[in-house]
Amino acid sequence: MEEFFQQLTNGLAVGGIYALIALGYTMVYGVLKLINFAHGDLFTIGSYLGLTLLTSLFLSDRLGPGAGIVVLALMVMGLVALVGALLERVAYRPLRHSPRLSAVVSALGASIFFSNTLMLIYGARFQVYPQGILPKTAIDLFGLYVPLVRVLILGASVVMMIALYAFIQKTKIGTAIRAAAIDQDAARLMGIDVNRVILMVFLIGPALGGAAGLMVGLHYGQINFTMGWVYGLKAFTAAILGGIGNIPGAMVGGILLGVIEALGAAYLSIAWKDAIAFGVLIFILIVRPTGLLGERVAEKV
Amino acid sequence: MKKGLIALMALCLLVGGAMAAMADTVKIGLMGPMTGPWASEGQEMKQVLDLLAADLNAKGGVLGKKVEVIADDDGGDPRTAALAAQRLATQGIVAVIGTYGSSVTEATQNIYNESKILQIANGSTAIRLSEKGLKYFFRTCPRDDEQGRVAVQAIEKLGFKTVAILHDNTTYAKGLADEAKGLLEGKGIKIVFFDALTPGERDYTAILTKLKGANPDVVFFTGYYPEAGLLLRQKKEMNWNVPFIGGDATNNPDLVKIAGKDAAQGFYFLSAPLPKDLPSPEAKAFLDEFTKKYGNAPNSIYAVLAGDGFRVITAAIQATQSTDPDKLADYLHKELKEFAGLTGKIAFNEKGDRVGEVYRVYKVDAEGNFILQP
Numbered sequence: 184m185e186e187f188f189q190q191l192t193n194g195l196a197v198g199g200i201y202a203l204i205a206l207g208y209t210m211v212y213g214v215l216k217l218i219n220f221a222h223g224d225l226f227t228i229g230s231y232l233g234l235t236l237l238t239s240l241f242l243s244d245r246l247g248p249g250a251g252i253v254v255l256a257l258m259v260m261g262l263v264a265l266v267g268a269l270l271e272r273v274a275y276r277p278l279r280h281s282p283r284l285s286a287v288v289s290a291l292g293a294s295i296f297f298s299n300t301l302m303l304i305y306g307a308r309f310q311v312y313p314q315g316i317l318p319k320t321a322i323d324l325f326g327l328y329v330p331l332v333r334v335l336i337l338g339a340s341v342v343m344m345i346a347l348y349a350f351i352q353k354t355k356i357g358t359a360i361r362a363a364a365i366d367q368d369a370a371r372l373m374g375i376d377v378n379r380v381i382l383m384v385f386l387i388g389p390a391l392g393g394a395a396g397l398m399v400g401l402h403y404g405q406i407n408f409t410m411g412w413v414y415g416l417k418a419f420t421a422a423i424l425g426g427i428g429n430i431p432g433a434m435v436g437g438i439l440l441g442v443i444e445a446l447g448a449a450y451l452s453i454a455w456k457d458a459i460a461f462g463v464l465i466f467i468l469i470v471r472p473t474g475l476l477g478e479r480v481a482e483k484v
Numbered sequence: 485m486k487k488g489l490i491a492l493m494a495l496c497l498l499v500g501g502a503m504a505a506m507a508d509t510v511k512i513g514l515m516g517p518m519t520g521p522w523a524s525e526g527q528e529m530k531q532v533l534d535l536l537a538a539d540l541n542a543k544g545g546v547l548g549k550k551v552e553v554i555a556d557d558d559g560g561d562p563r564t565a566a567l568a569a570q571r572l573a574t575q576g577i578v579a580v581i582g583t584y585g586s587s588v589t590e591a592t593q594n595i596y597n598e599s600k601i602l603q604i605a606n607g608s609t610a611i612r613l614s615e616k617g618l619k620y621f622f623r624t625c626p627r628d629d630e631q632g633r634v635a636v637q638a639i640e641k642l643g644f645k646t647v648a649i650l651h652d653n654t655t656y657a658k659g660l661a662d663e664a665k666g667l668l669e670g671k672g673i674k675i676v677f678f679d680a681l682t683p684g685e686r687d688y689t690a691i692l693t694k695l696k697g698a699n700p701d702v703v704f705f706t707g708y709y710p711e712a713g714l715l716l717r718q719k720k721e722m723n724w725n726v727p728f729i730g731g732d733a734t735n736n737p738d739l740v741k742i743a744g745k746d747a748a749q750g751f752y753f754l755s756a757p758l759p760k761d762l763p764s765p766e767a768k769a770f771l772d773e774f775t776k777k778y779g780n781a782p783n784s785i786y787a788v789l790a791g792d793g794f795r796v797i798t799a800a801i802q803a804t805q806s807t808d809p810d811k812l813a814d815y816l817h818k819e820l821k822e823f824a825g826l827t828g829k830i831a832f833n834e835k836g837d838r839v840g841e842v843y844r845v846y847k848v849d850a851e852g853n854f855i856l857q858p
Contacts, residue, residue, distance in 0.1 A: 186697055193689040299519070307523030309710060311741045319721070330721050403686040405714055405742040409521055413684045445690040453691050454653060454680035 198441020199340030204418035205433035207388030213428035223415020224297035229396025260390040267389025301408040426477020513580035520560035528787035562591035586610035586656035604793035607786035622836040632663030648677035648700035652707035713742025720747035740852035
């Protein structure tokens with residue numbers, strides 16, 4: 184039983200990161216019906232920017248570890264959001280009225296461009312975050328050994344997700360995003376500036392992806408320019424699992440995928456971990472073709 | 485207009501022909517992971533070959549011609565590698581050096597063999613690569629049955645009774661894991677865990693939690709250094725103090741950077757001698773020159789082994805006065821003996837495997853240095 188809970192916490196921490204990245208996929212898909220394959224690389228850019236800022240500005244020395252990391256996270260999120268907006272402007276907006284396949288190819292191209300640019304700037308070797316920025320203490324939870332960092336990661340992910348959900352549900356811009364997701368033309372007729380909505384989506388999604396990148400860097404320490412691919416693929420799966428285009432779905436899908444992976448590795452086979460995760464995905468798609476929470480997409484089609 | 489076009493084409497042909505005649509060089513291919521997860525290995529391979537080729541050309545090249553290194557990228561991926569091999573095979577190369585990963589090499593072996601191009605792998609230690617009877621395949625690195633033997637010897641010597649084996653399902657890691665498993669069972673040492681992780685991920689805590697449940701005396705990880713570094717780091721975070729032994733693919737200074745010095749301390753791994761422990765005067769001179777040109781000594785022994793591949797093939801071309809693949813292969817199989825390589829004496833057996841050289845056991849100390857174990 185102890186091992187079960189240990190694995191559950193392992194899975195939750197991984198799932199929180201998947202969920203944060205999945206939000207970027209699902210928001211873009213919701214509004215543009217485009218799978219932004221470059222999103223995983225925006226995540227990687229976040230972790231590289233985090234490393235550069237961390238080592239060049241000495242934030243944690245100047246502001247103390249807690250405030251330093253918060254400021255660092257805000258800076259990374261802001262910069263990655265800018266990159267995301269630029270990506271939309273350069274790679275997607277000119278193709279908005281082209282066939283959908285063109286935009287997908289453009290997304291794949293952007294992904295390759297980003298990862299190779301990172302390689303040329305930072306080199307092909309693994310980059311490593313300095314040690315000892317985060318506290319190494321662990322919490323003793325009823326005999327369960329949980330490193331504090333994992334709790335913080337999950338906590339930060341959940342806070343950001345709830346903030347995003349509130350933003351989408353309660354604010355005027357959020358309402359505009361939802362309207363544009365349902366029907367762009369009707370939204371435009373209602374006086375919504377759809378271009379601004381899309382820009383907004385490309386600011387928020389990458390910002391969350393960048394935050395996830397920073398968290399991965401801070402916690403796991405090791406980053407390299409190809410890591411966006413695996414995380415992107417998993418997050419994309421999570422978005423589909425939860426119902427792509429649906430924001431709570433991405434959160435549920437991400438966390439569920441992390442937990443399935445951890446428990447699958449623990450009780451079935453480590454080598455079959457991904458096969459189990461994707462098997463569950465296929466099963467859910469057979470039973471519920473729109474994903475767990477993906478009803479709205481079905482209504483539309 | 486049409487006439488003009490024909491004249492232009494004729495001119496192109498003429499100039500092209502003249503260029504080809506002028507650029508008459510002996511071409512040696514290099515296939516390495518210039519991009520992808522092992523890119524640091526591939527880029528160092530290229531640095532080594534560029535340096536050696538420049539040296540050789542300064543001394544007059546071979547057969548009175550300059551040597552030209554044509555590099556292509558295998559991406560550390562079998563599919564990319566097959567394309568790279570097809571490109572290289574059409575460029576008139578005599579031999580190709582590379583590559584690092586066994587599964588990547590395996591994807592290209594037949595392409596080179598059918599094109600009668602000698603292939604000298606530098607890091608591919610999987611056993612079956614040289615068991616296919618391919619005439620033009622050689623390697624400067626040792627084989628995993630040798631590595632497995634040394635691993636088991638080390639485990640026995642350190643007195644471990646129960647062993648967990650973890651691999652990553654690549655040709656190399658799985659082969660070494662299977663080899664070690666068979667040998668350990670033969671010695672009556674119990675295997676309490678045998679499974680594979682997925683390389684390229686960041687979080688291996690689920691696997692470590694499961695490993696911990698099996699309660700082994702030692703964990704033998706046969707995969708590559710990026711994952712080994714993360715495993716060590718996350719093991720430390722879990723407060724689990726089991727010793728780890730790695731295969732020769734964990735031999736890279738980046739391992740310590742990834743894991744952190746405190747987590748890497750006490751990690752054992754098997755390897756051909758590291759660049760810094762190379763004894764011969766040739767190696768010393770080469771290391772000095774490399775450091776002078778690139779600012780640091782080579783990190784990876786596989787890059788140096790690629791250099792040995794290059795030195796062996798150019799020596800064979802010089803000795804046979806020929807670039808005929810059959811003559812060269814015969815020479816390497818039969819006549820090349822006691823060749824003074826950077827990594828020690830080199831000779832090949834009839835399978836194209838390197839003979840002689842044995843693995844060493846290394847241990848990481850508190851400062852993150854790799855210390856040769858007696």
